Amino acid sequence: MDNGGALHVVMFPWLAMGHLIPFLELSKRLAQKGHRVSFVSTPRNIKRLPQIPPHLSPLINFVSLPLPHVDTLPENAEATIDISTQKLESLKEAFDGLEAPLTAFLQNSNPNWIIYDYAAYWLPVVADKLGVPCVFFGVFNAAVLAFMGPPSVLLGEEKAWSTLEDLTVAPKWIPFPSSVVMRLHELLKIVKGIGEKKSNMPETHRFGLSIRGSDFVALRSCVEFEPEWINLLHDLYKKTVIPIGLLPPLVQDVEEEGDSKWVLIKEWLDKQGRESIVYVALGSEATLSREELNELALGLEKSKLPFFWVLRKPAGSIEVESEMLPKGFEDRTSGRGIVYTGWAPQVRTLAHSSVGGFLTHCGWNSVIEGLGFGRALVLLPVMNDQGLNARFLEEKKVGLEIPRNERDGSFTSDSVAESVRVVMVEKEGEPFRTKAKEMKEVFGDRNRDDRYIDGFLRYLEEHRCPDGSSS
Known part of the structure; x- marks a missing residue:
C-alpha cells in the first residue's frame, strides 16, 4: 500500500449539507492521521463544501459524479x-442513479473501506460483489436511531406501529424511561410533505437495508453523552456500533470566506455584555411559515433581551427577507437586536463571549456546535429528526423546548419570550445554563474526539480490505 500502509477510504454521503459536512469532517480527521480519502459527490455539492486546510488537501480527493x-x-x-x-x-431517484458510475469508480480505485450514508441502500450489495467492507455512518445521535428501531422494524418485517399516535410514545424496544418521541404535528407535517411523487424506496427501508448491509455502524456521538442509547443500539442492530466522537469543527478550519462579514459582526458583538446575546439560527433548510416567523420575531421583541438572528429565506423564494418580518419590528428592536440575512459565520458567532444562548432548530450539527461552546439551548424543531433531538436534549437538561400546539404545531410569541428568558436569565433556567457549560467539556474537547478517531481507525485497520480484495 501507499503511504506505508495507509488506508484508502471512499466517502459517499447523502445529498444534504447536514450530511455532507460531517462526512467531510470525518474525512479531514482521517487525512490528519495520514490516510487517503476519496470523497464522492456531485459537482455543485463539492463546490459548496468548505475549503480543506492546505496540509490535508493532498490526501483528500474530491470525486465529482454528475447527478443523473x-x-x-x-x-x-x-x-x-x-x-x-x-x-x-x-432527488432520491437521481441519487439512486449514481449507483452505476460509483460502482465503476470503486472497481478502478481499490479502496480498503467504503463509508456510506443511509440513502445508499444499494451500496452494501455493490461493496459485497467487489469484496470491499463497508461502514454505515449515522450522522444522527444514538437516541434518534434507537427510536427508529432495528432493521426488522424499519423494513416492516416486524410490525411496531399501526397509527401515527403510536409514534408519540416510546417504542417497546426502549427498556428505560424516555421522552424521546415524536409529536403529532410533526408526524402530520411529514405525511403532508411526502409530495406528489410516490417513493420507489421508503425512507425507513433505506435505513433498514443500509444498517443491515453494513459490516459495522459508525456513530457521530460519544459514550460520555448517551451511554445507555449507544448500548441499546448494539442490541438492536446485533452488530458492532462504534461511536467516533462528535467531530466538532475548528474555528480556524472553517468560514474563511466569511472574514469580511465577520469583521462587522464581531464589531457589534464586542459591544455587548458577556453571555447576554441569544443567537438565533434555524439552519439552511428549516423554514417557518409567515405566521411562525411573525410569532418568533414578536417573541424575541417581548423577551427584551439582545439577540443576533440569522434569517434565511426558503429555497426558490424571491421574497426580500426584511419583508418577511412584522411591520416595524427592526425599528422597535434597533440597537438591541440584529437581523442578519444570508450566510453568517455560525461557529465564530457561537464562540464569541457575548453569546449566552442558542435558539436552534435542533439539527445535530448545530447542537454540536452550540454545546461545544457551552451555550444553553432554546429548542424550536422544524423538520425531520429535529423533534426527537429536542426531546432528547431537554431530557439531558441542556435546553428547553418552546411549547407548541400538539395538533398544528403553532406557538405563540409569549411562549417564545418566556422560553428565551428562562434559558438566558431566569433563576429556573440555571440548571440548563450549568449543564450546557458542563457539556463544553464533552462537545468541545478535541483531544477526547481525537481518541475516538484513533479507536475507529484501529478497527478499520484490523478489518481492512487488503488492496481491494476480499477481507
Whole structure:
C-alpha cells in the first residue's frame, strides 16, 4: 500500500449539507492521521463544501459524479437545500442513479473501506460483489436511531406501529424511561410533505437495508453523552456500533470566506455584555411559515433581551427577507437586536463571549456546535429528526423546548419570550445554563474526539480490505 500502509477510504454521503459536512469532517480527521480519502459527490455539492486546510488537501480527493437527470427535478438541483420537500423523492431517484458510475469508480480505485450514508441502500450489495467492507455512518445521535428501531422494524418485517399516535410514545424496544418521541404535528407535517411523487424506496427501508448491509455502524456521538442509547443500539442492530466522537469543527478550519462579514459582526458583538446575546439560527433548510416567523420575531421583541438572528429565506423564494418580518419590528428592536440575512459565520458567532444562548432548530450539527461552546439551548424543531433531538436534549437538561400546539404545531410569541428568558436569565433556567457549560467539556474537547478517531481507525485497520480484495 501507499503511504506505508495507509488506508484508502471512499466517502459517499447523502445529498444534504447536514450530511455532507460531517462526512467531510470525518474525512479531514482521517487525512490528519495520514490516510487517503476519496470523497464522492456531485459537482455543485463539492463546490459548496468548505475549503480543506492546505496540509490535508493532498490526501483528500474530491470525486465529482454528475447527478443523473430526472424530469421532475428542478435544473441544477443537487441537494435538499435546492428543493422543496415535495421534490425530495425526485432527488432520491437521481441519487439512486449514481449507483452505476460509483460502482465503476470503486472497481478502478481499490479502496480498503467504503463509508456510506443511509440513502445508499444499494451500496452494501455493490461493496459485497467487489469484496470491499463497508461502514454505515449515522450522522444522527444514538437516541434518534434507537427510536427508529432495528432493521426488522424499519423494513416492516416486524410490525411496531399501526397509527401515527403510536409514534408519540416510546417504542417497546426502549427498556428505560424516555421522552424521546415524536409529536403529532410533526408526524402530520411529514405525511403532508411526502409530495406528489410516490417513493420507489421508503425512507425507513433505506435505513433498514443500509444498517443491515453494513459490516459495522459508525456513530457521530460519544459514550460520555448517551451511554445507555449507544448500548441499546448494539442490541438492536446485533452488530458492532462504534461511536467516533462528535467531530466538532475548528474555528480556524472553517468560514474563511466569511472574514469580511465577520469583521462587522464581531464589531457589534464586542459591544455587548458577556453571555447576554441569544443567537438565533434555524439552519439552511428549516423554514417557518409567515405566521411562525411573525410569532418568533414578536417573541424575541417581548423577551427584551439582545439577540443576533440569522434569517434565511426558503429555497426558490424571491421574497426580500426584511419583508418577511412584522411591520416595524427592526425599528422597535434597533440597537438591541440584529437581523442578519444570508450566510453568517455560525461557529465564530457561537464562540464569541457575548453569546449566552442558542435558539436552534435542533439539527445535530448545530447542537454540536452550540454545546461545544457551552451555550444553553432554546429548542424550536422544524423538520425531520429535529423533534426527537429536542426531546432528547431537554431530557439531558441542556435546553428547553418552546411549547407548541400538539395538533398544528403553532406557538405563540409569549411562549417564545418566556422560553428565551428562562434559558438566558431566569433563576429556573440555571440548571440548563450549568449543564450546557458542563457539556463544553464533552462537545468541545478535541483531544477526547481525537481518541475516538484513533479507536475507529484501529478497527478499520484490523478489518481492512487488503488492496481491494476480499477481507
